[in-house]
Amino acid sequence: MARRSGVLKTFAPPASLALALCILIALAVLFEPAAADSAAQPAPAPTEAGASGEAGAERSASTRKAERLARRSERAAEANGTPAKSEEAGSGAATGTPRAGTDASSKATRRAERAERAADRAARKAAGSSGKTGVKNSSRAATGSPAASKGSSERSREERRRAHEEERKKSGRESYKEKKARLAREAVEAAALAAAGSNEGAALQTATAAANGLAASSPEARAAAETPPVLAGEHAVRTTKPRRPGAGSKQLRRTGNAAAGGSFALTSAAAGAAVRNSGANLPAHAPRAAHRAPPAKSSPLVTTVTRIIGVIPTSVWLLIGVLALAALAFATTSRLAAGRVRRLDRQRRELLEDVGLLQGALLPELPARLGPVTTTAAYRPASGPGAGGDFYDVFALPEGLVAVIVGDVSGHGREALPHTTLLRYTLRAYLEAGLGPREALRAAAPALERQLGESFATVVLATWDPRERLLSYSCAGHPHPLLSGLDPNAPIIACSAPPIGAGRPTGTRQTVLSVPGGAVAAFYTDGVIEARTGGELYGTQRLSDTLRELERDAEATTAAALLDRVREQTDRRPDDMAACLLGISGGEGRPVIVSEEIELDGREAGSARTRRFLLAAGVAPGEIDRVLASARAIAADHGNALLQISRGEGSPRLTLTHDNVAPLRARALARTQEVAL
Amino acid sequence: MQAIGANQGDTDPGEVSFLITRKELAHDTSLLAVEGDLDLASAPSLKWALADVQSAESRHVVVDLSGVGFIDSTALGVLVGAQRALDPGVRLAVACTDENVLRIFELTGLDGMFEIVPTLQDALGFVQGSTTAAG
Structure with a gap:
């Protein structure tokens, strides 16, 4: 309301000026006959x-x-x-x-x-x-x-x-x-x-x-x-x-x-x-x-005014007339402007209410704890045109599993909000159906791409298996999560999966980590690492350091605290910031990446980026050609090849199969055809 | 190389200014040289510049990102849109040597979607070669 009154205040001076002018004109009109009388008739x-x-x-x-x-x-x-x-x-x-x-x-x-x-x-x-x-x-x-x-x-x-x-x-x-x-x-x-x-x-x-x-x-x-x-x-x-x-x-x-x-x-x-x-x-x-x-009537004031009016020359009367017209024009303009301001203000409030409603649907209330895992989430919208588009969800899956979804839709504001809803519930449904993060992305991406239109979305899906103490996640054009005690550069960046809606198959990568001891897994959107400190990007290294600092007090290790720290350390945040923290309890023991998974089609199987991936995964350069040749052969038969690299102690163990999502889709397609028949 | 295109500039609200210059690399290839950060504020300028090149005729496009130190998801979306809107037989190449930008392309998995090369010559060779192959 303070803002509104301020807006009205802006328009008050012209309005009051116009009012004053109108009063002046009214007075002039009132006294005009008197002046004429005084000119034509004898003075009293x-x-x-x-x-x-x-x-x-x-x-x-x-x-x-x-x-x-x-x-x-x-x-x-x-x-x-x-x-x-x-x-x-x-x-x-x-x-x-x-x-x-x-x-x-x-x-x-x-x-x-x-x-x-x-x-x-x-x-x-x-x-x-x-x-x-x-x-x-x-x-x-x-x-x-x-x-x-x-x-x-x-x-x-x-x-x-x-x-x-x-x-x-x-x-x-x-x-x-x-x-x-x-x-x-x-x-x-x-x-x-x-x-x-x-x-x-x-x-x-x-x-x-x-x-x-x-x-x-x-x-x-x-x-x-x-x-x-x-x-x-x-x-x-x-x-x-x-x-x-x-x-x-x-x-x-x-x-x-x-x-x-x-x-x-x-x-x-x-x-x-x-x-x-x-x-x-x-x-x-x-x-x-x-x-x-x-x-x-004969009071000196009236006499004086009458006398003054009597001696006003025609040019001044003309000027007064022009001023009166100008005052009328100003008053009209002012009134119209005030009306427009009120209308825009109302529309803005309506829009904010709409966004608020949608935001409420997009950003769910998280339970403080899901089994042995504490969950916190926070969202800080950008204070400009970049606001809107981030979303997250954390929920329990059967057998004690905990699922996390964090994503960011390209585009901002009102148009991005329906897409965030679509993505969150669609991806959640695939995870609830029992698919793993990569499978869920792989299966959901084509359907989502059709509905996103020209937009695209980056997203990370993750599941925490408390019995196996394994954290599996799959990114689609999205930053990898950070884990306390794990080098932020440990996950292989090469050959990352593209965002949903980029026109390329996604859900092609998955990373599995073993988390033997207590750790915090931080999922976030790119707005966090793209915040600026004096023109410099905040980056994953700074975020990792901040997370480690926060971890000293387990009670204070929340997503809100993390984003507040980022806010304190940055001066410009052009994009939304969202973060989701999983507090994994346990004893000692650092997290370690136990496997990397990549799906290759015939084209990717021969690309330079796949070679970079294999090198980063620890595959011996001499073996790369042989592995890629086998992948191409499988892709030729099944459309794609799934390469799993287990990174334990010693040299990595490679497993080449074909994609397990493709048969799923084939079955679904067959069922659709049956229905059609 | 003759500069025939009009300069299309924009000023970043931050401290870095932003500029897109259009040049003709060859008879069938246009170059858009971008300087400054590609973010929410400057992405629309890139979008219009790309649309301008693409709407004119079937021309190959080389986007020179050598002068770009940062590219955000909005600008990446613009490039993705341009890539997907290419006419058959027309190619788009990105010339880039900046580590940060290359890493962003890699992180987002879009490095597989674009032909990213270090020099303009490589980019021209790619688009021209593909034309020859297509023809």
Whole structure:
């Protein structure tokens, strides 16, 4: 699992990066409309307007819009029966209400309010453009208001409230937050405008008077009107602070609006001048107003973000788009890769489970002791592509015999495993049938070769006869076993039998040893002697030395200990290592090779390697030709000749017969034919 | 002797580098000269080189193992496969003088399967002679 999490960790950074990018993009998309709004519509606060007013590019556009809105407000004012001049529109709207009758007043109020809002928008829009004359107009516009509103009474207040209720119903539900935001914004505007007015003496007075006159019904508004002129705007803002703004604050808002609308509707660019002129006071009031406004929409963070987004050029937007696409691509790739990793991980686990299952079948649990013989086995798979292919088995045969099978299939990994099973059970069956090691190999090899395909296998079969104290073994392309107390070079290497599956008859050699005393027989695969110590092969001599060292402690003489020693002494093990140890108990007495057996066909009977074998076996050079001639004669008659060389004391004793496996196969063949008939 | 074949090299993960060079020993005989250790890592290169020679046309093959200090069962399997895949009348000879390699051939009993000779001349004589005998 640790490995898996590591793999996932590798893929985490791109995924998280992609996620972060996606979030960024989502934010950008969320704020894009806001940015568009901010570009097309006036900024929510006069400070904003002032800031944007300094951007020359936006000025003309906003001015045009302001003019448009001003015209609309004029039309609204005309509809209300007030003079067409927008200068009087604001004041008309403000003053029309108290003069109108109870029924007509609400309608007039609504119209007036619409005109106010239009004027307000125009004023905010025009806030960016400048115009000195606006100041004068503003003051004049504002001047008209107080006189008209002076006569407002308790009734007009009631009417206004009702009119507002109706308006709210008509315009649909306005969310509390939106309302708060709007109120705050408008209050801020009012404050700013009031402050702007304070810069110009007349404007200030009229603004205050307007607040006083229009919103006299509200105690807060009255209080605001009574406060010193410079702080009037600030106080007005303060009145909007309650979470549920009362009528007073609404009135105040209208006051501000009326003042602003009345003043700016006329020349549309007046507010900008007013705001600019009041530059000294504005920073003192407006930011504070912004801070006091509770709604989230006007929070400095959102304002800043909106402003940043507003100034992002198109090229950057394109870049963001490209980055978003790249992020999407990366996220997809990362996800696919992660899926692939998971799939491969699962497959690897499945494969390992399969190999584990097969390995369990191939490497049997050995009994610790078979009669008088202790048995141990060990297997150390190579930690690379060379893993797999080694196999072993140790089992009891009738009459107290112990059989050993150790082998190695060419090829590695999963494909080699079924072959190891095939070999182990097939060879075991032949040994169980009562054949000796060489006979079993000789009989089984043709059948196995057909099933191995292009693979081939090296194997050693052995039987230990405890009564005769004879160890017989037969190799097929496999290293000879080592016996403690026996020279590792004693067995004759020349004329070794080829592996099973090489296309040549095998099971042609057998060696019989007499083991009079206690000894350890070590069967192993070539991976053990082909392990490297600094580029050098470990070899049979080193293995023999290691075995002798191990033997000093009989309890510690196990196959696992042997392989562990080999592992300690080597730095590279490209192939599997398997070992099987037979601990033969007994007294003193070194093992000795008592006989060598070789099967020769007509071709082998005349080969150079057979001559080398005979020389190594101690046959006198002068006798070799005669022996080979006799072998050829027997092979001509029976297909092959079996030469047994007994190596006791003195000169070797040679026995030439014909192969005893051939009649066996002939009998089997005859039986098959009978069945077929 | 003219080198017409492309070099086919491979690098052993160990310290010994591995190289197979193809040359034309005669009009009907190709030589694959192997240098380095023939093991699990380098055996596939030998396999492809042999397959390349064998697939082209009916040519005798001489594998020169003079520069090889070790050959494992996988590489032996490659040689066995090449030997068994020979067309009728085509011969494969192995030129080898290294004691270790010769001993490995002997231990595995495969020395009886290949014509193993000490020199390239012997190898050429063997494949050419067998051709003459066959023809």
